[in-house]
Amino acid sequence: xxxxxxxxxxxxxxxxxxxxxxxxxxxxxxxxxxxxxxxxxxxxxxxxxxxxxxxxxxxxxxxxxxxxxxxxxxxxxxxxxxxxxxxxxxxxxxxxxxxxxxxxxxxxxxxxxxxxxxxxxxxxxxxxxxxxxxxxxxxxxxxxxxxxxxxxxxxxxxxxxxxxxxxxxxxxxxxxxxxxxxxxxxxxxxxxxxxxxxxxxxxxxxxxxxxxxxxxxxxxxxxxxxxxxxxxxxxxxxxxxxxxxxxxxxxxxxxxxxxxxxxxxxxxxxxxxxxxxxxxxxxxxxxxxxxxxxxxxxxxxxxxxxxxxxxxxxxxxxxxxxxxxxxxxxxxxxxxxxxxxxxxxxxxxxxxxxxxxxxxxxxxxxxxxxxxxxxxxxxxxxxxxxxxxxxxxxxxxxxxxxxxxxxxxxxxxxxxxxxxxxxxxxxxxxxxxxxxxxxxxxxxxxxxxxxxxxxxxxxxxxxxxxxxxxxxxxxxxxxxxxxxxxxxxxxxxxxxxxxxxxxxxxxxxxxxxxxxxx
Numbered sequence: 001x002x003x004x005x006x007x008x009x010x011x012x013x014x015x016x017x018x019x020x021x022x023x024x025x026x027x028x029x030x031x032x033x034x035x036x037x038x039x040x041x042x043x044x045x046x047x048x049x050x051x052x053x054x055x056x057x058x059x060x061x062x063x064x065x066x067x068x069x070x071x072x073x074x075x076x077x078x079x080x081x082x083x084x085x086x087x088x089x090x091x092x093x094x095x096x097x098x099x100x101x102x103x104x105x106x107x108x109x110x111x112x113x114x115x116x117x118x119x120x121x122x123x124x125x126x127x128x129x130x131x132x133x134x135x136x137x138x139x140x141x142x143x144x145x146x147x148x149x150x151x152x153x154x155x156x157x158x159x160x161x162x163x164x165x166x167x168x169x170x171x172x173x174x175x176x177x178x179x180x181x182x183x184x185x186x187x188x189x190x191x192x193x194x195x196x197x198x199x200x201x202x203x204x205x206x207x208x209x210x211x212x213x214x215x216x217x218x219x220x221x222x223x224x225x226x227x228x229x230x231x232x233x234x235x236x237x238x239x240x241x242x243x244x245x246x247x248x249x250x251x252x253x254x255x256x257x258x259x260x261x262x263x264x265x266x267x268x269x270x271x272x273x274x275x276x277x278x279x280x281x282x283x284x285x286x287x288x289x290x291x292x293x294x295x296x297x298x299x300x301x302x303x304x305x306x307x308x309x310x311x312x313x314x315x316x317x318x319x320x321x322x323x324x325x326x327x328x329x330x331x332x333x334x335x336x337x338x339x340x341x342x343x344x345x346x347x348x349x350x351x352x353x354x355x356x357x358x359x360x361x362x363x364x365x366x367x368x369x370x371x372x373x374x375x376x377x378x379x380x381x382x383x384x385x386x387x388x389x390x391x392x393x394x395x396x397x398x399x400x401x402x403x404x405x406x407x408x409x410x411x412x413x414x415x416x417x418x419x420x421x422x423x424x425x426x427x428x429x430x431x432x433x434x435x436x437x438x439x440x441x442x443x444x445x446x447x448x449x450x451x452x453x454x455x456x457x458x459x460x461x462x463x464x465x466x467x468x469x470x471x472x473x474x475x476x477x478x479x480x481x482x483x484x485x486x487x488x489x490x491x492x493x494x495x496x497x498x499x500x501x502x503x504x505x506x507x508x509x510x511x512x513x514x515x516x517x518x
Contacts, residue, residue, distance in 0.1 A: 044175040045271060049336035051182045052190055058263030060190040061270075062255055063123040065248045067136055070116060071143035072241040074109035082151045098152045098209075099216040105144040113140040133191045139198040146202045149209035156212055165204040173197040242379035246357075246386060246418065247274065250411035253390045257398075262408050265343040268336050269412075272325060273350035276318040295369040303366050304436035311362040311440020316483050318358050319445055320452070322351040324476040327456035328467035335468065342405040349412035353419050359440060360423035363430045370433050375426065382422040390414030444487030452479040 048057050078085075078101045085097055116122060116137035120129045123136060146165060153161045174197035181189030251270065255263050294302040325332055329351075330344035367375035393410030431438045455478040459471025 041171050041175075041271065041275065044171065044178060045268060045336050047175060047178045047182070048190060049268060049340055052178075052186060054261040054264030054268075054337075054339055055259075056186065056190060056264070057267050058255075058260030058265075059124065060194070061251055061263055061267035062125070062260075063133075063136060063191060064194065065252055066116070066123045067139055068143065068244065068248070069241070070112035070137070070140045071109065071147075072244050074112050074140055074144040075105050075147055076108050078105060078148050078151065082148060082155065086152075086155050093216075093219070095213045095216050096219045098148075098213055099219055100221065101148050101152070102145060103221050105148050106141065109141040109144045113137045116140065130187045132195075133188045135195055136191055139195055142198040142202040146198070146205045149202075149205040153205075153209055153212055158208065158212060161205060161208040164208075165201045169204040170197045170201040173200040238376045238380065242376075242383045246379075246383050246415065246422075249383060249386055250390055250415050253387060253394070253414075254408060254411050257394050258404060258408060261339075262404050265333075265340050265405065266346055266408055266411070268340050269333065269343045269347040269350055272332060272347055273322075273354055275325070276321040276351065276354045291366050292369055295366070300370075300434040301436055303370075304431070304434040304438050307362050307366055307430065307438045308440055310365075311359055311438070312442055312487075313440070314358045314362060315355065315440050316445060316448070316487065318355045319449060320476045320479040320483070322355050323449060323452040323456065323479060324472040326351040327453070327475055328460060328464075328471050331464040331467040331471075334464055342403075343408070345406065345409055346412050349409055349416055353412065353416040356416060356423055357419040358423070360419060360426045362440065363423075363426040363438060366434070366438075367426060367430055371429060374429060378422060378425045378429070382418050382425075385421060386414045386418035388414075389417050442487050444483055447486050448479045448482035451482045452476070454478070 048060075052060075082098070082101050085101070086094055117134070120134050120137075123129075124133070150162045150165060153159075174193045177193035177196045178189055181192055247270070251263060251266060254266055291303055291306060294300075294306070326348045329347045330341055333343050333347060334341040364375060364379075390411040390413070393413045394407055395410075397407040397410055427439055452475045456471065456475050459467055459475060462471055
């Protein structure tokens with residue numbers, strides 16, 4: 001057996017090749033979106049760090065935790081569950097199903113949004129609610145509808161809409177609005193910028209949704225069906241909330257022990273560290289529909305092959321970016337502002353956590369269809385473990401009388417260890433279900449990381465600007481060259497085959513989709 005066959009599994013039939021091409025094409029399109037989002041996120045962090053400061057960022061970060069948590073509850077798991085609803089529908093109009101999902105999200109969001117309007121102090125527990133900050137809960141519905149409309153478009157392989165909404169409209173609006181508000185009011189500028197970016201994102205997602213699916217002609221919301229949809233998706237809703245919470249609970253724990261300024265420094269490190277995780281989400285819009293179709297067809301071997309393949313792509317890409325940002329971590333944090341440089345160790349640990357999390361995230365893309373309840377239980381245990389480990393690490397570091405920025409590594413360590421548990425547990429569970437290996441790990445990643453560390457040793461001797469402009473790219477190039485030579489087989493190189501059109505996509509027939517012009 002050749003190396004590529006050992007790495008990627010036995011050659012796939014034609015359907016498998018089409019799935020692989022679809023995954024590669026979707027990943028390429030959304031990787032472009034990742035690059036755009038990276039470029040757009042930098043101005044926001046610079047503006048926030050230079051003009052608003054660490055304390056304002058900490059306050060902003062805590063408010064976002066509450067609002068995004070409310071939005072997660074409001075979607076009832078339909079961000080990923082919608083693909084399954086559409087895949088299993090044989091006699092219902094797809095447009096009607098999508099509008100059912102939007103109504104479910106409307107009711108769910110209305111409840112959580114109403115609570116935040118009534119009790120705005122939940123968003124700002126340690127400070128006064130100022131001016132227009134009371135408008136922040138409107139983003140709950142905007143977030144929920146954006147997620148569902150983009151999920152519906154992803155089912156039709158329209159990945160460009162996600163790129164436009166998430167990688168262009170949302171980050172650039174928040175950056176521009178935050179800069180404009182510097183000259184109006186520093187008190188609530190970040191919050192207002194966030195509200196405007198979420199409203200812009202929902203418009204950017206709903207417009208292509210309406211063009212693709214049309215208005216729901218002949219549709220009548222049915223309370224029984226809506227309740228059934230919400231009830232069927234509650235395990236997925238909990239798993240989604242836990243997945244989201246695992247990246248936010250560390251800030252919540254941090255806020256119990258430290259000042260808003262320390263929370264702000266941690267938030268910046270978290271935002272930088274979250275950039276590699278966007279590589280995983282590059283495959284989410286296309287991986288979900290591909291996996292759900294194979295699950296519906298009972299083709300578990302294909303599911304294992306897809307998880308294994310995409311898992312390797314994501315681990316390799318995230319490791320490259322994590323090393324490129326993590327080795328010159330102090331220079332990266334200093335770029336935001338001199339008061340943020342002390343958070344370089346936090347950034348390093350969080351970047352490692354994102355790489356560890358990759359396998360859990362890809363395994364979950366299949367588990368939500370094959371074992372949603374067991375996946376939910378693992379997720380719940382994982383987030384509980386994270387809270388215990390984060391608080392315990394803070395207390396241990398505090399007993400050693402270390403400086404606050406060092407103590408603040410505690411939540412990052414808790415996240416790293418909890419995600420490692422989740423990755424091992426979910427990959428093991430999925431491999432048992434599909435009766436095939438699903439791990440995307442390959443040993444050439446170690447060789448590539450070694451090459452990156454050698455280049456990084458010399459890169460950190462440069463001044464900050466040199467580390468960022470020369471060192472970071474050189475580290476990622478060194479990693480990429482070795483992984484290309486040692487780790488990539490013919491199936492992996494499918495990701496880099498740029499074509500005008502990779503495959504002919506099999507969409508549902510017009511009669512089942514109900515797509516009509518507006």
